[in-house]
Amino acid sequence: QLQLHESGPGLVKPSETLSLTCTVSGDSVSSGTYYWAWIRQPPEKGLEWIGNIYYSGSTYYNPSLKSRVTISVDTSNNHVSLKLSSVTAADTAVYYCASWYSSGWYTNYFDPWGQGTLVTVSS
Amino acid sequence: DIQMTQSPSSLSASVGDRVTITCRASQTISNYLNWYRQKPGKAPKLLIYAASSLQSGVPSRFSGSGSGTDFTLTISSLQPEDFATYYCQQSYSTPYTFGQGTKLEIK
Numbered sequence: 001q002l003q004l005h006e007s008g009p010g011l012v013k014p015s016e017t018l019s020l021t022c023t024v025s026g027d028s029v030s031s032g033t034y035y036w037a038w039i040r041q042p043p044e045k046g047l048e049w050i051g052n053i054y055y056s057g058s059t060y061y062n063p064s065l066k067s068r069v070t071i072s073v074d075t076s077n078n079h080v081s082l083k084l085s086s087v088t089a090a091d092t093a094v095y096y097c098a099s100w101y102s103s104g105w106y107t108n109y110f111d112p113w114g115q116g117t118l119v120t121v122s123s
Numbered sequence: 124d125i126q127m128t129q130s131p132s133s134l135s136a137s138v139g140d141r142v143t144i145t146c147r148a149s150q151t152i153s154n155y156l157n158w159y160r161q162k163p164g165k166a167p168k169l170l171i172y173a174a175s176s177l178q179s180g181v182p183s184r185f186s187g188s189g190s191g192t193d194f195t196l197t198i199s200s201l202q203p204e205d206f207a208t209y210y211c212q213q214s215y216s217t218p219y220t221f222g223q224g225t226k227l228e229i230k
Contacts, residue, residue, distance in 0.1 A: 047167065047210060047221040062218040063124075096166055106154040106173035108214035113166035 002026040004097050004114035018087050022080040022097030029073050030055040035100035036080040040093040087121045094118050125213050129222035135230040140201045144225045146194045146211035155215035158196045162207045
């Protein structure tokens with residue numbers, strides 16, 4: 001059973017870089033079955049897709065964040081990482097990692113998701 | 124970007140009621156539409172993919188329909204665990220986008 005678990009600092013200072021890790025269990029990040037995704041949700045607000053990565057290293061980022069985001073895969077540790085630079089208070093959110101399943105006939109979706117981790121940007 | 128608009132934004136209903144939530148895309152997305160349920164303090168959970176396909180393990184009281192720009196999620200008989208927030212999401216093109224959410228509350 002595929003499971004994902006996010007970890008990282010809960011507090012980041014403005015202008016610094018947010019760094020999170022998603023530990024994948026139940027499958028290898030390099031199996032090719034899934035893409036791996038990061039999604040965030042500011043407090044009491046909706047969901048925003050940050051980006052996807054395939055094990056080959058191919059990445060797809062939200063243009064609204066592209067200049068500040070790096071998503072990478074660590075196959076040796078079965079991790080997926082997120083880095084977001086030059087953070088401000090607007091980046092305060094619960095950050096989720098999720099698997100992105102893609103196949104034919106309209107079938108593309110995020111499932112499952114990790115439990116999420118709250119990151120607060122504050123001095 | 125494709126904008127996803129849900130209606131209503133909030134809804135009050137009772138256990139056993141039938142409810143319908145609507146999602147409209149700003150351009151055609153064929154059947155590339157997913158629905159998620161998010162309970163308070165929890166991660167979203169996939170309910171419906173490809174507009175009308177029920178994800179494995181999801182109760183049959185959930186159903187989805189629509190194509191193109193207009194979609195609906197129907198819950199045939201509300202259960203206590205269904206009082207949550209529901210999101211639609213288009214998977215037609217990046218950036219993948221979500222609706223603003225529909226909060227389903229107990230009447």
